[in-house]
Amino acid sequence: MKIAVLGSGAMGGLYSSYLSRHNEVTVIDVNAALVEKVNAEGLEVQEPDGTSNVFHPHAVLSTEGMEPVDLIIVFVKAMFSEGALNNNKGIIGPDTYIMTLQNGSGHEDLLGKFVPQDHIIIGTTQHNASVAGLGVTKHGGSGMTHMGCVVGEAARLQKFADTFTECGLEADVSDGVQKMIWNKLFTNVSASALTGALQVPLGYISSNEHAWKLCCQLIREAVDAAAGLGMDFDYDEKVAEVKAVCDKSPNGLTSIYADLRDGRRSEVDTISGSVVRAGKKSGVATPSHESLVELIHAMEGRPKA
Template identity: 35%
Template sequence: MKIAVLGAGALGCAIGGTLAEAGNDVVLINRSQAHVDAIWAGGLRMRGPDGERRVAVRAEVDCSALGPVELLIVLVKSFHTQQAIAGAASLVGPDTVVLSLQNGLGHEDILAEAVGRERVIAGKTYVGGVMLAPGHIISGTVGKETLIGELDGSASPRVQRIADTFEAAGLRTTVSTRIMGTIWDKLLINVATGAVSGITGLPYGPLYAIPEIEATAVAAVQEAMDVARASGVQISYTDPKAPWTKAAAGLPDDFKTSMLQSLEKGSITEIDFINGAVVRWGQRCGVATPVNATLVTCIKGVEQARQARRAPNDQETKT
């Protein structure tokens, strides 16, 4: 299958590299010239449980000269979705399927507006990746499931073909006929820990030791569950504490959420597509979401404060 990965960071390289190794025609697209140059020079270095290997795969910074692909996998940060898909128009042809495997909720609407809803399928993946250096990643694919599905819940041949392609490459993949429920199940886990970790600056060990934080997290999850049900979304959870518990399962005490990692790097977060998505959906269906709205406000404040602190240092560096 001819595949492009838009936003080929650590996770995109883990998935794209695995697909390329299985014989698919893959191009990795990333804004980092150093990352792309390293892949061209020596292949994509992928470290896994069985050691390290180099995978020959194409990489590009600019995709404007590339032709249409059969599958466009979108893995850019949520807040870059609109800009990224606009810049990837050359990759979308009459038969292209656009698959979002991003965190959070709402990317499918942005992609649908750009390429047409009929082209878009959604999914969630538990595959992991860590960037060690340009062109060098840790790939966590073994035993990690990916779920994909049509937005209307149908079991279409095109989704099954994509799942078969992933499976043939060793990426465990399931076709879901309730993909929005699957997305919300993962969203509940992100709602439980991302914002409270980002606001407090705490990794999982101390985060889970404070009863007041747990109470706030569980309240945020309860709001999200209420919104999902009011919106007609079938979620798997019945107990709001379950996503809070599952979020930390098997992870070390020093584990940091992606939201906390983004803040520590001085980057903006994906809050608008996590707790912010709960607030927006709540407004549509008439469900109040004061806890999630407060968490969004606090994260916005933390973002601003961290960026303000970085500005003088940036200026000093420039001079």
């Protein structure tokens, strides 16, 4: 299978490495030094057990002149998805599927600008990875990759799941993947978003009365917005799950915390913003998420203390 991976960050590095075991993989990245290193020395994956492997996907800065591929996996930060796809339109043919395993929900709205709805694959991954150096990915932990679609039967994606599984990335297809995406979203749009706004570790959210009250309000609105889209989640169950995440990693720092601390743009539009968009679609008010999106954007632009 011809697969293009957009973005060679932590997850892009992991997936393109593994998938290159049995597929013709092209990694597309804007970092020239990284592209050069991958082509010269390969991509290294450091496993949790201390072992290390080197893989050799092809790496390019530009896909100009390349033929359409069977599958494009988008692993850039969500706010760069549109630009990255626009810059590489040439590899999108009539049979190309585009897959997103990115954080947040609602990415299908954007992917629909590039391929028909039935060629969009949405999903979640339980893999955990971080960048350990140029062309070096530290694999933190494994888990399932669930994939599904927004229209049609998920079963027709089985060939993609099969090659993922053959390559060491255990995958399945499911008709309930939208609900799985939301299930994962609740923590991101409540506790994680608040760790950014408050610049605190995860444990502070469940231990401070006011932060927790706000967190529960965010969960409440997200449950209501999901219900408006036809997905029923139990509020108390979600609250208990988010609390468990905070309590289990009291000193845990989220990526939205780090992005704001370091003055980078955050993924708030595809995380909290996806709840706002879902609310607008389903006619459910999400005022706390709306405020939080603006507040976090305002934090991105503020002068350094």
